[in-house]
Amino acid sequence: MIENIDLSLVNWSRAQFALTAIYHWLFVPLTLGLSFILAFMESIYVRTGDEIWKKMTKFWMTLFGINFAIGVATGLILEFEFGTNWSNYSWFVGDIFGAPLAVEGILAFFMESTFVAVMFFGWNKVGKKFHLASTWLVAIGANLSALWILVANSWMENPVGMVFNADTARNEMNSFRDVVLNPVAIDKFTHTVTSGFVLASVFVTGISAWFLLRHREEILAKKSIFIAGIFGLVSSLAVAITGDRSARTIAQVQPVKFAAMEALYDGKSEAGLTVIGVLTDSDDRIGEKKVHDVKMKIMIPKLLSIMTTGEGSGYVPGLKDLVNGNPEKGILSVREMMERGRYARQVLTDYKMAKEIGDDASVASLGAKFQEQDFINNYFRYFGYSFFDHPWQVIPSVPVTFYSFRIMVALGFFFILLFVLAIFFQRRDKLERHRWFLWISLISVPLAYLASESGWIVTEMGRQPWIIQNLMPVSVAVSNISTGAVQTTFILFAVLFTALLIAEVSIMSRQIKNGPKH
């Protein structure tokens, strides 16, 4: 069956998941960050009794509510699309991957959805402190929810805490602790939620700047910029630190993705980090994949080596090393991995066939292989490579990964500057005088979304062709349904999500124009 998978089915299934994920991530980061900003504002209200803080909380809460529902809806689709469109994946790793999703539902999602109702409808029905506690619990619940889904996602990037069971022909969890404390998960959670905080802070700063440009709601706007500025600055510094950690981890566990992020084809010692560059096609190729030259580049010498190895003279492998192999550096070629993976897959097939026909002797001898460390470490670990026809197929889209990474990083540093200026001007009460800054703040709102989506594009496009790093390519994970069915649902979702996004933007714009209720 796997050999006959229609690539257009794989691509449409990927497109549908990407569509849902991109839309989902338009709404979720605002929820993650704005929920905390609401909690800060309401805390000040409860502490001081100053009605302006209540008015601010209610205004931003209205925008939160408009945004919240679509995030929830698209999240539901993502969860079920693992089953509907990636059923082979669901079985192969459901034993591990399903657990964080279930924990998310039980532990976090109920908390979020229960207290969001109190937050919206409880103003005149419950006490001030209970209401405040509910607002905090919504923020905590939303971020806990992110924790579990990111644990699940990180496991796909760096599968740990599991063992392969030949009888069930799937991977099974043997350490929940390892799954949760996966280094990729820790980096990804901290990086992702803090990026959500940054986006929400930019959103609040931008909308507040609009009020100031229109000479409206000036007290609300200035106080909002102060809260968002501090929250945003702290968060954007955290994003930079966690981003650096995350890149170092990627260099270790996903070297192909790391090389694609840098468009590094030839491995080198004392490798510099490309800050800016333009990719152009060269005459060189790796299989059918074009090799790109990086032109007009600005580099920081040795930084890539330092990030990867901890030493300025360290060797950073390029895509050619990783595909063709580099015996000097102990890097196996993909072709060799394919061969070893095919051997492992044949052993598994023989084992399953022997069980089917009741050949006990073969079952015993083949089954024993799955306990041998040599077989596990030198053959079975390359199981996923057995599904490729050509070594170059392990290379993701270099331009997409390279440019998305730079957009994300550049905007991340830009936001640090934005928040520093916001706090500076706010504390000196000079925000209105610097209308250029207010305009930049407003224009930054869509840029925050661009940065956020770019981050996910680096993550998800950069790890192609894997759905689970080194274990399962996307082509094997897909459900056995017709391409037409997926095309139809893709179009339905695209139309629906776009229609809902238009409505959301329209409602949100109107609510902002109306301003807070007096």
Add this chain to the structure above:
Amino acid sequence: MISHAFLQNYWWLIISLLAGLLVFLMFVQGGQSFIFSLPHNDMQRKMLVNALGRKWEFTFTTLVTFGGAFFASFPLFYATSFGGAYWVWMTILFSFIIQAVAYQFRSKPSNVYGTSVFDTFLFINGCLGPFLLGVAVATFFTGSDFSLDLFNRVTWGTGWHGLEALVNPVNLLLGFAVLLLARVLGLMYLYNTIDDRDLGASIDRALVRNAIPFLVFFLAFTACLFLGKGYRADSDTGEVTLVKYLYLHNLISNLFTLILFLSGVVLVLVSLWLGTIRHSVKAIWYGGIGTVAVVMALFFIAGYGETAFYPSSSSPGSSLTLAKASSSQFTLKTMMYVSFIIPFVVAYIWYAWRSLNRKRINTEEMEGEDHTY
């Protein structure tokens, strides 16, 4: 040492509980299906929507958790059913997306499409959601056309990918029974929550009109279920065969299941009596608890004992039993510890619910409240 079989049964119990709670909470969908027929004016519609709108997230969250728990505990079911019966699940999901936004958007200015479009979304979700979930669950008893290969990869037998379930009369009976039950529970909830005499009178009339067909469909389904054949999975050989009265046997051979089923049916009947004859606001609680009990009992009948809970009508050997479809012992045990938090979750939901529902919704509240749908 907790055995793998115990953990599989434990997780089927949790799945059954979540299924029961989900069907109960579909009173939100049932209530939505009345959005065009019950209210006589915009204010009544606003009260109806706001009464339901404060609870939609519970249903949604329970659906998400139901899916997540199924994925974690019985991943082969998740892969087989969702990856095979593609169109049924996609239609259900589609109806839930449009519900989630409809509450927030319907009355907001500049919502582009107008209130009536979002109300139509609520109506579609109110009808399709419970009906299709009922049909999907009915296939636990009637079977589906799929086969699994050596590596448990699913191939669906028809290009309809689940929609073929709609031509099986038994599936339709449960689909309509669940839809009508959701409508009955929705009416009971609205009666409990809204303080409006005129709307209350409409609810009374609608309750009678929906309770009777619900009983007819439910009784017809249970008759087909208990008097028909079921998919028995031999615990020694793993062979799956069709056996007459299997589900009746599963019901009466387990005293706990029998008591749960009968007490659930009695509670639902009591709630109908309270709702239609006594006009009591408490009917929803009897109906709700009864619903949870009956649904749990039906899941017990489908999954426990020597029974395939997700049978294949075309390739009996591919049918799923709890043992075959479950996660590993380690995962189920880890998840069991997580599940111990469920009573705490139920407690805070109950507390928050009571805090918001102390006062019934009325016209004054709708005119004075900041945040209304």
